[in-house]
Amino acid sequence: MGPRLRRLCAIVLALAIPASGLGSLEWPVAGGAPTRTFGSYLWGRFYPSMTVGPEGAQVRAVAAGDVSFQFDGDKMPSGLPCPLGGFISLSHPDGMISVYAGMDRGSIPRYSRAVSAGDILGRAGASGFRAGRELGFTLFDRIKRQYLNPQVLLPPIRDDRAPLVRGLYLSGGGRILPLGEIRTVRQGTYELLADIQDPFAPGDTSLRAPYSIRLLVDGKETLRYLYDAARAESGRLRFFGPARADSGTAFLPDGKLRLGSVLLARGRTAFVLIVTDYAGNERETGGAFTVE
Amino acid sequence: MRDVDERPNRLLYALISLAFLAYFFAAPEPLRPELTLHPVWAEDVSRAVDPATALEAGGSLSFQLGNRYGAASPDGKRIWSRTADFDAAVSDRLFIPYGRESKSLTAFAPGGETAFRIQAEGWPFFRSGRLFVIAPDMDAISEYSPEGRLLWSYDFPFKISDFDASGSLAVAGLLDGSIECVDSSGKSVFSFAPGGSRIEVVLGVAVDPRGEAVAAVCGADRQRFVLLVRKGGAFKVQYHRYLDSDYREPVTVRFTRDGRYVLYRQSEGIAVYDRETGRESLLPVRAQSFDLDSDQARGLEFLFARTSRSGAVVCFEPPERIIFSYPLPGGALWTRYLDRSLYMGSGTVLGRIDISEE
Numbered sequence: 001m002g003p004r005l006r007r008l009c010a011i012v013l014a015l016a017i018p019a020s021g022l023g024s025l026e027w028p029v030a031g032g033a034p035t036r037t038f039g040s041y042l043w044g045r046f047y048p049s050m051t052v053g054p055e056g057a058q059v060r061a062v063a064a065g066d067v068s069f070q071f072d073g074d075k076m077p078s079g080l081p082c083p084l085g086g087f088i089s090l091s092h093p094d095g096m097i098s099v100y101a102g103m104d105r106g107s108i109p110r111y112s113r114a115v116s117a118g119d120i121l122g123r124a125g126a127s128g129f130r131a132g133r134e135l136g137f138t139l140f141d142r143i144k145r146q147y148l149n150p151q152v153l154l155p156p157i158r159d160d161r162a163p164l165v166r167g168l169y170l171s172g173g174g175r176i177l178p179l180g181e182i183r184t185v186r187q188g189t190y191e192l193l194a195d196i197q198d199p200f201a202p203g204d205t206s207l208r209a210p211y212s213i214r215l216l217v218d219g220k221e222t223l224r225y226l227y228d229a230a231r232a233e234s235g236r237l238r239f240f241g242p243a244r245a246d247s248g249t250a251f252l253p254d255g256k257l258r259l260g261s262v263l264l265a266r267g268r269t270a271f272v273l274i275v276t277d278y279a280g281n282e283r284e285t286g287g288a289f290t291v292e
Numbered sequence: 293m294r295d296v297d298e299r300p301n302r303l304l305y306a307l308i309s310l311a312f313l314a315y316f317f318a319a320p321e322p323l324r325p326e327l328t329l330h331p332v333w334a335e336d337v338s339r340a341v342d343p344a345t346a347l348e349a350g351g352s353l354s355f356q357l358g359n360r361y362g363a364a365s366p367d368g369k370r371i372w373s374r375t376a377d378f379d380a381a382v383s384d385r386l387f388i389p390y391g392r393e394s395k396s397l398t399a400f401a402p403g404g405e406t407a408f409r410i411q412a413e414g415w416p417f418f419r420s421g422r423l424f425v426i427a428p429d430m431d432a433i434s435e436y437s438p439e440g441r442l443l444w445s446y447d448f449p450f451k452i453s454d455f456d457a458s459g460s461l462a463v464a465g466l467l468d469g470s471i472e473c474v475d476s477s478g479k480s481v482f483s484f485a486p487g488g489s490r491i492e493v494v495l496g497v498a499v500d501p502r503g504e505a506v507a508a509v510c511g512a513d514r515q516r517f518v519l520l521v522r523k524g525g526a527f528k529v530q531y532h533r534y535l536d537s538d539y540r541e542p543v544t545v546r547f548t549r550d551g552r553y554v555l556y557r558q559s560e561g562i563a564v565y566d567r568e569t570g571r572e573s574l575l576p577v578r579a580q581s582f583d584l585d586s587d588q589a590r591g592l593e594f595l596f597a598r599t600s601r602s603g604a605v606v607c608f609e610p611p612e613r614i615i616f617s618y619p620l621p622g623g624a625l626w627t628r629y630l631d632r633s634l635y636m637g638s639g640t641v642l643g644r645i646d647i648s649e650e
Binding site: 071083101136247 | 414428430449478479495580
């Protein structure tokens with residue numbers, strides 16, 4: 001990663017914190033680490049929350065606020081199933097809402113009202129639509145009516161490993177080809193796909209999404225995904241950056257991310273994919289082939 | 293002395309007699325026939341038999357007791373039941389058992405045969421006979437046809453705290469304090485934030501069976517009851533009232549079948565709002581949650597009240613005249629009023645009580 005881009009990432013993150021109205025948040029699990037992050041592929045679509053380990057950990061309020069809603073069970077009294085399981089929602093000053101889901105049954109204090117940062121809200125457990133016992137954590141800006149990426153606002157985690165681009169593919173004519181294996185293709189419209197993960201350590205298989213993705217075709221930026229916020233518009237959840245991708249169609253069923261369509265004309269075409277994580281680590285990969 | 297003492301007494305008796313006569317002629321209130329409860333049958337539904345041999349399709353009563361689901365004939369002679377891995381969605385026509393992390397759902401007909409399979413991650417439920425699936429992150433709803441075809445899918449702006457549907461509308465209350473309404477094709481009808489409270493949240497929401505009114509209990513510090521009514525194609529606030537309650541948990545809100553009354557949980561009982569007169573009454577029934585069934589021919593409502601340990605069937609004439617109250621045990625409680633009979637289940641026992649007029 002170049003020093004200029006690293007500086008740019010730091011500035012973006014620094015600006016995001018005061019803009020949110022929450023100066024400093026605490027991790028909802030002390031010493032916790034995200035296992036799935038905002039924007040990862042989960043349950044067939046873009047995941048606008050994060051899961052935080054370790055399993056069964058005590059859950060803490062990320063900031064001072066008021067309990068606005070809590071429920072301890074898998075089915076609401078109205079009969080509505082509650083796939084969040086046991087959960088608690090806190091309303092913070094400046095319109096922020098934090099939601100802590102997948103809480104252990106009976107662990108949420110029943111009559112809490114106001115809480116301070118760091119107050120224990122319960123214990124992560126096996127409840128709701130998840131087999132694991134990790135916490136599901138969501139941040140929402142009620143005024144802008146959008147999900148916020150919690151990792152942008154939470155204290156940084158030590159991470160010196162660059163994101164992993166496990167595959168970059170060209171899709172067309174019913175075939176999906178790894179970019180590295182392509183020497184020549186026919187001219188036409190193709191879709192670019194990517195399989196990206198952000199590991200913290202060697203062998204780390206947690207499905208974390210990166211913070212940003214940039215795609216350059218023949219030196220020109222054609223796409224930028226920025227995992228900063230997501231917002232439902234007309235019944236479709238879209239995640240931000242200039243792409244405003246539709247969360248329902250942004251992924252293939254196997255989790256490959258759609259980077260968009262490109263019209264390939266005759267000649268030599270070069271792709272560069274630049275992926276950055278929250279710590280500013282950057283991975284650059286790409287390839288070139290001939291279009292016939 | 294004696295004669296003098298008796299004179300005022302005679303006058304008093306005469307006055308009391310006159311008052312009684314005046315009461316009988318001036319304030320007559322016809323007495324409704326007395327309702328009598330007759331236990332008809334009670335069966336242990338865990339003695340499951342093959343659905344195909346137990347029931348013909350249709351004409352049966354679907355039930356759910358915890359994760360056990362099944363159907364019974366009204367005479368209680370033919371019953372089948374099965375247990376779901378985790379839970380089940382049950383309607384008169386379909387049974388959908390599901391696991392905690394279901395990636396696909398299989399629906400069964402009352403005769404036990406497979407009706408359809410759908411690929412959907414989430415938990416199914418029925419409202420007004422319509423089949424919905426709520427997404428695992430509780431921020432999206434999909435509706436499926438009775439044949440299992442995806443009709444629409446809607447991503448709500450935030451997580452859902454309550455949901456209700458009529459034949460034509462689907463209404464979601466959200467954790468950010470807004471109410472979102474979607475029509476039967478999955479298009480947004482309105483989005484409304486009641487506001488007026490320091491903490492914005494929707495605790496309970498309901499839509500009347502005709503899709504003409506939406507009611508909600510929302511906010512904290514201060515909590516409010518809000519009624520929206522369709523006027524000239526748009527929904528507008530017709531009534532609102534600040535409440536003394538300070539709930540931070542689900543609050544049941546229900547319309548009666550004719551849509552005239554809205555019932556919602558309060559700390560002293562269940563509030564009943566009459567949409568025709570604009571008056572509110574209170575049913576002195578303590579309940580953490582409740583369901584409603586109507587006997588429109590008799591003008592009666594059956595309220596199934598539940599607390600964490602017990603329950604009760606309360607028969608009342610709206611707005612607040614209680615006819616009888618029948619205590620129920622706690623546990624997995626299922627109740628339904630159908631064709632002048634009460635069906636009730638707890639644990640693995642299902643029973644029927646007929647209600648006749650005498």
